Amino acid sequence: xxxxxxxxxxxxxxxxxxxxxxxxxxxxxxxxxxxxxxxxxxxxxxxxxxxxxxxxxxxxxxxxxxxxxxxxxxxxxxxxxxxxxxxxxxxxxxxxxxxxxxxxxxxxxxxxxxxxxxxxxxxxxxxxxxxxxxxxxxxxxxxxxxxxxxxxxxxxxxxxxxxxxxxxxxxxxxxxxxxxxxxxxxxxxxxxxxxxxxxxxxxxxxxxxxxxxxxxxxxxxxxxxxxxxxxxxxxxxxxxxxxxxxxxxxxxxxxxxxxxxxxxxxxxxxxxxxxxxxxxxxxxxxxxxxxxxxxxxxxxxxxxxxxxxxxxxxxxxxxxxxxxxxxxxxxxxxxxxxxxxxxxxxxxxxxxxxxxxxxxxxxxxxxxxxxxxxxxxxxxxxxxxx
Amino acid sequence: xxxxxxxxxxxxxxxxxxxxxxxxxxxxxxxxxxxxxxxxxxxxxxxxxxxxxxxxxxxxxxxxxxxxxxxxxxxxxxxxxxxxxxxxxxxxxxxxxxxxxxxxxxxxxxxxxxxxxxxxxxxxxxxxxxxxxxxxxxxxxxxxxxxxxxxxxxxxxxxxxxxxxxxxxxxxxxxxxxxxxxxxxxxxxxxxxxxxxxxxxxxxxxxxxxxxxxxxxxxxxxxxxxxxxxxxxxxxxxxxxxxxxxxxxxxxxxxxxxxxxxxxxxxxxxxxxxxxxxxxxxxxxxxxxxxxxxxxxxxxxxxxxxxxxxxxxxxxxxxxxxxxxxxxxxxxxxxxxxxxxxxxxxxxxxxxxxxxxxxxxxxxxxxxxxxxxxxxxxxxxxxxxx
Numbered sequence: 012x013x014x015x016x017x018x019x020x021x022x023x024x025x026x027x028x029x030x031x032x033x034x035x036x037x038x039x040x041x042x043x044x045x046x047x048x049x050x051x052x053x054x055x056x057x058x059x060x061x062x063x064x065x066x067x068x069x070x071x072x073x074x075x076x077x078x079x080x081x082x083x084x085x086x087x088x089x090x091x092x093x094x095x096x097x098x099x100x101x102x103x104x105x106x107x108x109x110x111x112x113x114x115x116x117x118x119x120x121x122x123x124x125x126x127x128x129x130x131x132x133x134x135x136x137x138x139x140x141x142x143x144x145x146x147x148x149x150x151x152x153x154x155x156x157x158x159x160x161x162x163x164x165x166x167x168x169x170x171x172x173x174x175x176x177x178x179x180x181x182x183x184x185x186x187x188x189x190x191x192x193x194x195x196x197x198x199x200x201x202x203x204x205x206x207x208x209x210x211x212x213x214x215x216x217x218x219x220x221x222x223x224x225x226x227x228x229x230x231x232x233x234x235x236x237x238x239x240x241x242x243x244x245x246x247x248x249x250x251x252x253x254x255x256x257x258x259x260x261x262x263x264x265x266x267x268x269x270x271x272x273x274x275x276x277x278x279x280x281x282x283x284x285x286x287x288x289x290x291x292x293x294x295x296x297x298x299x300x301x302x303x304x305x306x307x308x309x310x311x312x313x314x315x316x317x318x319x320x321x322x323x324x325x326x327x328x329x330x331x332x333x334x335x336x337x338x339x340x341x342x343x344x345x346x347x348x349x350x351x352x353x354x355x356x357x358x359x360x361x362x363x364x365x366x367x368x369x370x371x372x373x374x375x376x377x378x379x380x381x382x383x384x385x386x387x388x389x390x391x392x393x394x395x396x397x
Numbered sequence: 398x399x400x401x402x403x404x405x406x407x408x409x410x411x412x413x414x415x416x417x418x419x420x421x422x423x424x425x426x427x428x429x430x431x432x433x434x435x436x437x438x439x440x441x442x443x444x445x446x447x448x449x450x451x452x453x454x455x456x457x458x459x460x461x462x463x464x465x466x467x468x469x470x471x472x473x474x475x476x477x478x479x480x481x482x483x484x485x486x487x488x489x490x491x492x493x494x495x496x497x498x499x500x501x502x503x504x505x506x507x508x509x510x511x512x513x514x515x516x517x518x519x520x521x522x523x524x525x526x527x528x529x530x531x532x533x534x535x536x537x538x539x540x541x542x543x544x545x546x547x548x549x550x551x552x553x554x555x556x557x558x559x560x561x562x563x564x565x566x567x568x569x570x571x572x573x574x575x576x577x578x579x580x581x582x583x584x585x586x587x588x589x590x591x592x593x594x595x596x597x598x599x600x601x602x603x604x605x606x607x608x609x610x611x612x613x614x615x616x617x618x619x620x621x622x623x624x625x626x627x628x629x630x631x632x633x634x635x636x637x638x639x640x641x642x643x644x645x646x647x648x649x650x651x652x653x654x655x656x657x658x659x660x661x662x663x664x665x666x667x668x669x670x671x672x673x674x675x676x677x678x679x680x681x682x683x684x685x686x687x688x689x690x691x692x693x694x695x696x697x698x699x700x701x702x703x704x705x706x707x708x709x710x711x712x713x714x715x716x717x718x719x720x721x722x723x724x725x726x727x728x729x730x731x732x733x734x735x736x737x738x739x740x741x742x743x744x745x746x747x748x749x750x751x752x753x754x755x756x757x758x759x760x761x762x763x764x765x766x767x768x769x770x771x772x773x774x775x776x777x778x779x780x781x782x783x
Binding site: 012032058063064066067069070071072073074075076077079080084085086087088089090091092093094095101104105108109111112113114137140141142143144145148251252253254255256257261269270273383384387388 | 398418444449450452453455456457458459460461462463465466470471472473474475476477478479480481487490491494495497498499500523526527528529530531534637638639640641642643647655656659769770773774
């Protein structure tokens with residue numbers, strides 16, 4: 012395998028965007044990434060689309076050629092990758108292999124989701140399709156309730172508190188308030204976060220990520236040619252995907268995800284790095300408890316200590332391990348199929364020192380963790396600027 | 398790239414299968430392929446699922462880990478690939494690259510669709526999502542009507558007749574009647590085929606493929622290790638995927654598909670073969686006219702001659718270019734996400750001389766053409782037994 016670099020990245024703002032449809036969002040992000048890479052559409056060898064539930068949200072299916080042709084790329088292989096909320100992480104993983112193996116010289120990955128064209132109950136129902144419909148969903152589970160069970164168990168086993176969860180929300184809102192592309196640029200107090208209306212106890216409104224429209228895109232090429240396209244290419248140091256049972260009840264322990272540990276182990280191994288070498292990370296905080304569990308599964312803190320670590324301020328921008336400096340899914344927004352590539356764009360922005368008010372001091376090695384369902388898919392990506 | 402071989406293949410029967418759900422179908426095919434390859438689930442490095450619209454047909458999404466875990470493969474990368482009716486062709490294409498590049502030693506590809514749990518009008522609506530919803534679908538087009546326009550234009554430009562279309566149907570039904578796994582094992586007369594009730598004129602009932610449940614699976618490994626697993630491994634000589642606009646009205650000529658010509662050109666080039674070297678083929682006869690157009694786009698006959706060639710009996714099992722000896726989508730059935738891998742299983746069966754009453758005399762080099770939408774995606778695969 013040869014080294015691979017990101018030479019272009021582009022995102023749309025995330026939010027409720029009534030004037031944009033699924034394709035216009037994807038095309039906007041794709042065109043930004045192409046411009047950022049100084050690459051013409053004709054130079055792209057293969058197109059990778061991450062999208063979770065476009066057909067259910069918008070009726071349109073067969074989405075990869077639908078978008079790649081509009082980007083001026085008719086002819087090349089164009090495929091959609093689905094792995095729930097890790098769909099564009101999965102697309103990125105496959106795209107990386109396409110270049111690393113030498114099959115392709117230049118590829119594009121786009122992640123997109125258009126969620127706000129459906130009423131909220133229908134969105135919740137569509138998202139529940141990433142759970143096991145025959146068992147947990149049939150029994151009434153939605154994703155807030157699944158992660159509520161995870162939170163409850165984490166509290167029971169490790170002494171994690173309501174305040175720990177809220178500390179994650181307060182920090183991510185503080186970061187997102189500085190991100191011009193974030194959906195909810197709103198600082199919240201700990202008191203607000205702790206006393207918001209319940210969604211699925213112990214989770215309340217501020218523990219849950221948002222329903223969003225948005226897209227993100229990157230252009231990848233062989234690292235030895237990256238300087239032809241970008242003054243600041245970003246190297247893919249490691250990337251791995253792992254899987255586990257979809258149903259939460261099939262997991263022997265619901266406070267740790269085998270798919271996250273598995274993907275992290277392989278990504279660290281590929282990068283020749285460990286958790287201590289990572290300067291900052293974008294974690295999949297679909298719910299506040301998910302960020303806490305990810306901190307532990309990625310080895311940033313000991314098992315059970317994620318809540319305490321967060322409440323002590325260690326994951327703030329000025330802390331020893333800044334997490335979700337972008338605002339995370341919580342404040343930046345969570346257009347599910349876009350999230351994996353959006354996290355990678357956020358890493359690129361930090362590594363290139365382009366993060367403005369959110370710029371971190373230590374920003375050379377970043378990690379993104381993209382989760383699908385309640386831990387059935389995970390993609391871990393490690394990028395570096397050196 | 399290193400040579401790749403198929404060491405295991407397995408299919409479920411196709412049909413209306415009320416006792417089987419999406420996962421049990423996929424697992425049944427997957428287990429057959431594993432047994433056929435004498436491979437344990439633990440030996441599989443990565444799982445590739447082709448599925449078009451499982452979430453819309455069955456509500457279940459996040460389908461790749463949902464199925465791979467049930468096959469005993471928890472942990473490995475498990476991703477769903479969507480490219481309309483070419484979804485499992487696209488999954489096979491990516492899986493091939495995974496092994497050819499040396500990243501994986503052994504991978505599994507499964508294609509599946511469970512369509513009969515929805516009423517027919519809803520199936521037609523879901524399938525229409527593979528067209529352009531904002532233009533052609535909004536204007537009332539369904540796939541029968543899109544292919545009816547293609548047929549009408551082909552008749553106008555080249556003198557193709559109603560009888561030519563029916564000759565394709567009669568031949569595919571004759572073949573399918575000999576296939577124990579086919580959905581509709583029913584010989585039909587030319588008279589029946591020509592006078593069936595209209596669906597979208599000039600297409601009638603017998604010009605249209607079926608609504609089906611079914612799954613198909615293959616196991617791929619590096620060719621130099623194939624004999625460890627199979628006495629009769631089948632080599633992947635060439636495989637390519639190409640794309641084009643989703644909307645039919647964006648194509649300058651609707652009687653030929655650029656994606657098919659593009660994928661064929663690359664697959665022939667990879668195999669070092671031309672159309673004259675192919676002994677037999679499985680073509681994507683979602684409608685009879687599609688088989689005729691594919692004959693031309695793949696170079697088996699000159700432009701405009703596909704109908705005449707078919708009516709002359711040249712594509713029958715005893716003809717110079719046997720097409721769809723399996724019965725094709727027309728008679729075997731068309732569980733859309735399964736079709737691409739099912740075609741590959743049909744090639745494997747012929748190449749291994751396991752096709753029973755349908756066994757062809759010349760069967761060493763076979764080609765499969767898997768089409769998505771009205772020509773927006775095409776995957777062409779060439780297999781050989783020598």
